[in-house]
Amino acid sequence: MVVLPPESDGGRRVTIDDERMGTAYSLFDVLDFMHSAGLPAEDRAVDDPELIEWRGGGPYVWSNTP
Numbered sequence: 001m002v003v004l005p006p007e008s009d010g011g012r013r014v015t016i017d018d019e020r021m022g023t024a025y026s027l028f029d030v031l032d033f034m035h036s037a038g039l040p041a042e043d044r045a046v047d048d049p050e051l052i053e054w055r056g057g058g059p060y061v062w063s064n065t066p
Contacts, residue, residue, distance in 0.1 A: 001039065003030060005056020006064040012056075027059055 003024065004013040011023040014033050021033045027046060034051070035041035045051050046059040056064075 001034065001037070001051060002053045002055065003059075006062055008064060010062050010064070012062070026062065030059070 014021040024030045031041045
């Protein structure tokens, strides 16, 4: 799973196996995408680099402004 950098609206595009899943606006959205793809959707999973590649900031970055 890849979570791309925040866009101007604060959303982050999410892909799984190069398929676009949608746009996440919070960590809860990321967990929902994981769940619907059959991936482990526990809170600790968001810090697992084997499951998620965070680009442009980690799981707690939801704005593209400093």
